Amino acid sequence: MKRDPIYGIMAEFDSAQALVDAARHTHQAGYQKIDAYSPFPIEGLAEEIGFHHNRVPLVVLIGGIIGGLTGYLMQYWMAAVDYPINVGGKPLHSWPAFIVITFEMTILFSVLSAVFGMLALNGLPMPYHPVFNVPRFAMASKDRFFLIVFSSDPKYNPAGTRSFLEGLAPRSISEVPS
């Protein structure tokens, strides 16, 4: 399959407020496949571009449950089944003593799933991405705000989308080669 030579059209804004307003208008105009880039997290921006299903908490919950079970069952099996040693007549399945490690393993697995789950859901690491083909995009990590409409959007057409974005009063508009 041949890739579309154009990845999308990108508009540059001066402020966080301008980006949020532009994102809202673009989404309300019926564009589905859009994205917004900012140098710091902006509350509510993801909702404006139609992102509602954040699955990070679920991943962490599952990781935590697996960690807790692993921690407890590991200790039970090692101390009571595989290597039962009688120490001063203490019960082999001495569960209060197992709580600390169960807790630590819950935290450890939750942390690992939060970190690697977030990276995986974000598709990182990603060595190449077309947005970096726009030279001005280097400012997205400093003080500029960008909005992109992907060429895969059903409503996308080169001239129409460009003039729509121009209507949002951006600072500049660039075509993003893929």
Place this chain on the structure above:
Amino acid sequence: MNEPYKTTVEDERAPVIEPGHTFGTVTEKISAIVLTRPASNGWFAGFGIAFMLTMMMLYAVGYLFLKGIGIWGSTIPIGWGFAIVNFVWWIGIGHAGTLISAILLLLRQSWRNSINRFAEAMTLFAVACAGIYPAIHVGRPWLAYWLFPYPNTMGVWPQFRSPLIWDVFAVSTYATTSALFWFIGLIPDLGTLRDRATHPAARLIYGALAMGWRGSARHWARYETAYLLLAGLATPLVLSVHTVVSFDFAIGIVPGWHTTIFPPYFVAGAIYSGFAMVLMLAIPIRKIYGLEDFITERHLQNSAKVMLATGLIVAYGYGIEAFMGWYSGDRYDAFTLWNRLHGPYAIAYAALLLCNIFIPQVLWIRKLRTSPVALFLISFVVLVGMWLERFIIVVVSLSRDFLTSSWGMYYPTRWDWMTYIGTIGMFLALMFLFLRLLPAISIFEMRTLLPEAEVKE
């Protein structure tokens, strides 16, 4: 309703970030330390000294591997000498970094944004220093991996009823979490450095570490959730770590160890010494790199207040220990107290009370809370005091237990001192490298503090 009151209170305080900054200037100023400013002679001198101390530590540890634990002063009855004193001291120092980055994040204390990055780095390096001690203290350090439950041909597993194995899990979870939390926080800033670096090698390295971060709104949403969850997970974790460290003592029956006050008072002591270390690092860093706009008087004041509060909790802990020595009616507990006041280590206990309780009370004076020089000196005193606390808990308790026949004295050797001073050197060397290679202040979190970052619906 209480808006007017709130405003007046806000006005009296120093700002978190000096006025007049924009996204651009914040980015510029913090990334310049890494990207454009040449390393000064002072940096080379400081790093050189720290590096030499690190080499001294490696020499001491190398000789230890060759000769064995006998070169240290630890011997029966005091089998836990400097190694455990320094382990607890270092790991405690690390706790302030997690407190600042996780607990203050959950409490929405946005002033933390300018000190959390290097406080987290401090945590990481302090835990690295702490981790050395148990590993080299086991006698045959090349077998230290026996601490972990791995399938082995001997067919044995660790003893999970022992607090020492709890400690292995707590500390290794803590080290992993601190490293990941720190790295996740760095990713957006690494993207900034990648976009701003001019040298191709720097672009490549920062680019690889940033992993293609592009600041997409979807990414930020997941990132923020993950970051908040990590903070929520790190909070009980950090409290558990020093609790488990205190279990190493409290589960034992030695007089002076066997007490239920240990977990809270260890945690408070950890934060106490950690904030002292934060101040000892922050005060020179802000001065040398001209970061007074970002690490303001407000940060110094707040850190001083945390020190004052946790110091009082520590004082309460000492008070309860002394009270229980009398109230419990246990003659060994009573003797422990008497021994601390009048025994051969009485001078250390007096110094402890002076450093940890009496001198820090000057922090009630506002003028001293805002004076960098005074805070630097008080922080040093607190760090010495917290070291003495661990010395008294470990050494003095073991030196006088139930039977007079098993009493003894502890004399650290030069190898103990070389290892201890060497880890301080290693800690500083890592800090020096960190300052030059990574942004010492979180750039993207500083941006969110600026008024222009606010968005109305």
